[in-house]
Amino acid sequence: MNSAVRRGWRMAGAVLAMSCAVSLAAWAGGSGFGDDDDNGEEEGPSYFGFVRDTNGTTVPDAKVTVAVKNRGGIVTRTDLLGTYKVPGFGKEVDPKDVEVSCDKPGYKQLRVVRRSTPSTDPKIPIETECTLQRI
């Protein structure tokens, strides 16, 4: 076999290997890239809720602390709709160890109620409603 024939076989082999790799990826249903923002594997559930007054009216700009027992927490504020959102902690954090509290000048915290959802979808946040009472 002369060198031109050998070079031809080598080229063909390389093309065959590359094509098989592309075809297998196509058969598998994609090129193997996942959603950029899908980090649900690494994180636990996120935390969401409303802060309301005793009339049920939502309270914007209330301070909300979402704390992990003995480990500190995150402080945020409610938006114009009276809601807060905190992204998930690490998967090692048990949601039972996460406590929510709320505060606003002129109010005191009356109660905190965690809502139970029948779904086990990890994309559904843990909802906790905090009620403030005027002082």
Added chain:
Amino acid sequence: MRGRAIAGTLVAAVTAFAVLAALSGRTAAESPFGDPNAEPAPFNPQMAALMSMLIQPRHAKLGLAGSAENWPLAAYMLKELRQGFAVVSKAVPRWKGLPVPDLVDAAVSQPLTLLDFAIKLRYRRQFDEAYAGLTSGCNACHATTDHAFVVIKVPDASAFPNQEFAPKQ
């Protein structure tokens, strides 16, 4: 020369194989938008489509009716808008994990009630204030759901050239 011919033939064959493999999931009759011979699927519009179909035009028509002081039409559009919110809340009870009925309630319940009073009283100033509150509620909800770039405003022109908004004489 013979080597090049072999390589050329193999490259062509392998390329054809790869293209066929990549397209193997699609039948000859199927386009990227679906199979024309399939059974009709139930229409299941999601949040963006529902907002564009049921909420945004009704919000606009309510504003146009109120500013024309066409109170019967405003009352009708208010009822339609309320029903639109109810349909959206039932069709998509959770969106990106968030509770849609609760968000809708927090965003628009109060201004909708105030609009109802204003329409019944035929009181333009209260209507304008409540309508501004409703519009702010829409935008607050968009912000909560990370869609602050969808900004709703009081309509400054009609998008419905085939509808009269002035009261019928």
